[in-house]
Amino acid sequence: MSKLPEKSSQKKPRVIHWYRTDLRVHDSPSLKTAIDLDPECLWSIWIWDPTYVQGHRVGMNRLHFVLESMRELSGSLTSIDSGHKLSVLRGSPEKVLDWIFKNWDVTHIVWEIDTSAYARNRDAAIMDLAQKHNVTALPVLGHTLYSVPLLLKHNANKPTTTMQQWMKAASHLPSPEFPIPAPTELPPAGKVILPEGGFIHDDGTEPKDVNLQEQGGWRRERVSCFDKEGRTATDIPSLESVGIVKEEVQSLIPPGERVALDRLARLCKDKAWVAAFAKPQSSPAVVPSEFMEGAMYKNPSQKGEIKNTKAAGGSTFVLSMFLKFGCLSVRTFYHSAKQAIEDYKAANLTGAVVQSEPENIIGQLKFREMYICAEYATPNFSRIRGNKLCRYISWKCPTRYDENGVEIHPRPKDDEDAEKILYAWTHGQTGFPWIDALMRQLRQTGWMHHLGRHSVACFLTRGQGYISWERGAEVFDELLLDWDPAANSGNWMWLSCSAFYSMYYRVYSPVSFPQKWDPTGQLVRLYCPELKDFPDKYIYEPHKAPLSIQQKANCVIGVTYPHPILDLKTSQASCQRLMKQAYDANLYGTSPAVLDGSAQDLLDIRAKAGKTAADGDGGSTFKEESGVKSDKAKGAPKRMNPFERAKMGSTASTVKTNDPAVKRKKLS
DNA sequence: ATCAGAGTTGATAAT
């Protein structure tokens, strides 16, 4: 904000408000910043990047969600000032803004800060571009309650890996400000002009569309929104132009700011419920009734709220997708919930037990920020390789790299059994009804309860499948409405015991766990209708039902519904063994052996030797030399395992010490 | 230095 560009110093500012993570008009600090500049004119733009639409696996549900949220926002702008709408410019941000800065006579560009890796790089480039064109760029806090870099300063700029750490750091910052209302008027709308033929050129650089059916996606034909006609339009792309057939959108969660605010208000009206909300007591088997009663465009097969006695608290808030696209301001969420809790406390009623952080809803919003901070401070957060927080574990179906450390696409297949498990998990065909119901719920609706995500993530990775969490995260990326790079990778590392959490011996059972929450198997009956006539007794293990019962239920296992893809007990035991070996090896994403690609071999050697530090009998050289625990037990000082030490060579001491992979191994 | 205790949310058997 320092100096106004010379060319514009005489006149009022001409301001672009670039929407990205803030599809709303209520409590938008960036919109307020733009308006407060008292501009001569204001442009509201969204940049529709072919890379997102074609180069990234995005399910139909999320694409629909963002487009319809944009459409609603545009309408909201128009109803505040009839001259306004959201202009959607087709092209890459750099190309679009470069031309705009040259041709629109812009003085300022304002946006809401997005700290995720992709956005950070993009915005750094746009900052440079703006400076080059004498345009003032104003990034404004609004997607998080606390400034991420400021908070991290109070954590020695290290990733926040526990809630306590994060809270301690946050305690140094001012509490989140109160929300601001939507503007009642807007400055005059800026005139939108485009280059001849738009921003996209047929130079052969158009990304190939990974969402086409022939690429394993859902889209039947190539999108038309970047065609000759489409690319010169400035309206919100129609669903048809991105290949969406309205009637095929299965998600039950309607997009947009209005729905989000209504839902938040309705939930917060029940102050006792908000005050008593405790995440671990919310049910993974409950689907909120309003999302059950009508699909957006067709009559759903799903009807009726799932209720059972164990799930008295109901589900969670189901607002994550609105936070993700900024249809709902996190400050509004935070303060509404806080107010409800305060009001309930003040009323001094008996009945509901008031919950506290981090189990309560305020704690949930803080977890969101903990992951956002962790992502910001951790290069390669979405990968194992190069990720200093992430343990190296010898997962199946890992991301493969060439000798230059470049990811190989498409990923070379792993052994057939592992690929089968991954495929079955992805498509809800594992033969474990609880897992399959949840995965089908995800595919259909774009949302799954947190504990459901725990179940399926644990199953795929450390519990039974021993498949890389990166594969699971990819599937979530494609299918979740609320997909977020920080929350998704962070939670996957948590569940796979790769970071944040380490008690790998606590494993969710796809049988006992749902029995606790949904003894009558309602979620399964809803999402795996072929199983709907099984008796409760067999609903989570239909393969154990006698053939007569299977026949009576019109569902013979192996014919109508698959056999279990793996044996629970033996898979779990082998996972536990391998996890122990990986923990003993103590490699991280930034360990030299991981970077040079030799880590897998190291762990394979350990696995062959079949020994872990805790194993009793001798005969293994590894037992003597590798285990931290056994060293401790013998009272010996901690020692680096021989494999890692060999790889690190003499450079070990020069590696940055804030790398836990090194720090933990440092001789003390 | 050492050790108990906590950590967003496990399963199972025994009481």
Added chain:
DNA sequence: AATTATCAACTCTGA
């Protein structure tokens, strides 16, 4: 039925 102990066990914090 619902609570409690045990299982086998990781990592960090703080007394």
